[in-house]
Amino acid sequence: MPARPPLNRSLDGFGTTIFAEMSALALATGAINLGQGFPDTDGPESVREAAVRALRDGRGNQYPPGMGVPELRTAVAKHQRRFYGLDPDPDTQVLVTAGATEAIAAAMLALLEPGDEVIAFEPFYDSYAACIAMAGGVRVPLTLRAPDFRPDLDALRAAVTPRTRLLLLNSPHNPTGTVLTPAELSAIAELAVERDLLVVTDEVYEHLAFDGTHIPLASLPGMHDRTVSISSAGKTFSFTGWKVGWVKPFSPAYWTLAA
């Protein structure tokens, strides 16, 4: 074994997630596991059977196109029109990824230069910190505080520096359940335009906004060309193991990052 530690310094401390530890504890004790966020019931049988048909018809058994199969890209575009009135071009503005996790990692690795600052709500999903670190970026947390976990927009404004490259936002928000209001979205959009920032939005719980609706930040004035909107099928259709996510980027620049 070489003398130097195997893991690089930027990933130091990211070794084992709390989910692994708690799931092991659930298994060892027989406790009910409300730790990890995946359903204990699979999604619709008709969707499962659509996967069976694709397998048996030989659709997707070999490498699909790097952008994703046209059928899915078109369906993602139609979903955006149906629910949000958005109109992405399925050929150039939709990219299929291995879940939202890969989309976030690819976005950070593509868009950040070492030393760039990224503002993200805290508490945050653990992959955010690791992805920013792998890209050599600097994480700047904006703390959401109990009891209502609203973002402090003055603090957000004050957190932007000349080194700020992008905002990494998540709404509906894991773990607090905060859903950004139209007024908050407007303020964030105005700030992004004023300070010329990119925004990456993690919208995987888009169909789980209660007592209200989800509004994609990309639909606000000035945001279409500076927002990378990310979502996935896992949460909405209860097939988290299939790992199908997508991006509505403004540019084809990082297609090839879809590993």
Added chain:
Amino acid sequence: MSGRPLLNRRLDGLGTTIFAEMSALALATGAINLGQGFPDTDGPEAIREAAVRALRDGRGNQYPPGMGVPELRTAIADHQRRFYGLSFDPDTEVLVTAGATEAIAAAMLALLEPGDEVIAFEPFYDSYAASIAMAGGVRVPLTLRAPDFRPDLDALRAAVTPRTRLLLLNSPHNPTGMVLTGDELTAIAELAVERDLLVVTDEVYEHLVFDGGAHTPLISLPGMRDRTVSISSAGKTFSFTGWKVGWVTASAPLVAAVRTSKQFLTYVASGPFQYAIAEALRLPDDYFTAFRDDLQAKRDLLADGLTTAGFEVYRPQGTYFITTDIAALGEKDALAFCRSLPERCGVVAVPNSVFYDHPDAGRTQVRFASCKQHAVLAEASSRLQRLES
């Protein structure tokens, strides 16, 4: 739109791969696509039905464990014992990934510090350069030269500096088909031990070594067990490239390091397919032998066709690619040749020059994929005969 360029400088120039361009050309012209390396026939029906059963039984429809499902990790460990006599603990020394591509990216992102040097054979698979760049590493190419593409071991030794962190090796080698010999593996292992280097080995063509040869994992050599990250995948061996099931076998500390970055790249992938590949890895020897013999026959069919058409053919020892030289046809530039080939005779290939840091070394080399049906290869061969006339 932000004023700064969107893509960071490390990834500049890696925007669109040659495969995308050539596949689009194939689609536009209706040419036979021997550019991209995936089979035109799916793998065994029994394995496909294993995936159907997993889907219907609700196995893998939700997040599998981060390391991969236990059934697959055990099957991978058993495969390493059966074919190579290697022993890995399925709980700590085997990691399932979203194909070998993710494994390579995760290894680079985990093991490299910015400025670390990585020595890799060129021509190389294009994801190597991108993965090293994303990790802030520095690529140091070791050029494999025609006609036999053996690595120059003196040059390799000379390429190692105090900044060298790891060797990224690929055998059987895409695109040249070179398979490292026992002597070469021994020399590489001795060098790695002497200079205290890690080695990452891409072994996805492990079951495609022809002419009675065999693949030997570098990790099986003395001193290598604790410094090698061995990577392979199911896509090539079982002809289900779309399922994206790959794996890492290595010592527990190295697996832990690679898992750290891997869990944030895709977290997990390919839920139901993990169960199907667990069954595939247990197929009887007949499957592996018949698969290899079939691909060897296809290599021979296409290699003969290319020779008759006037190409200089570097007959590969393994993989399902054939590298050729077009100088014998009076051609000077592989990229221009490949762009004109669909119109000239209805076949698509890719220029090896894009796999080099020193494009001159591969200026007249062109790669053809031989993993297609016999009839398709025969038709492609027949079309290529038009070139000389």
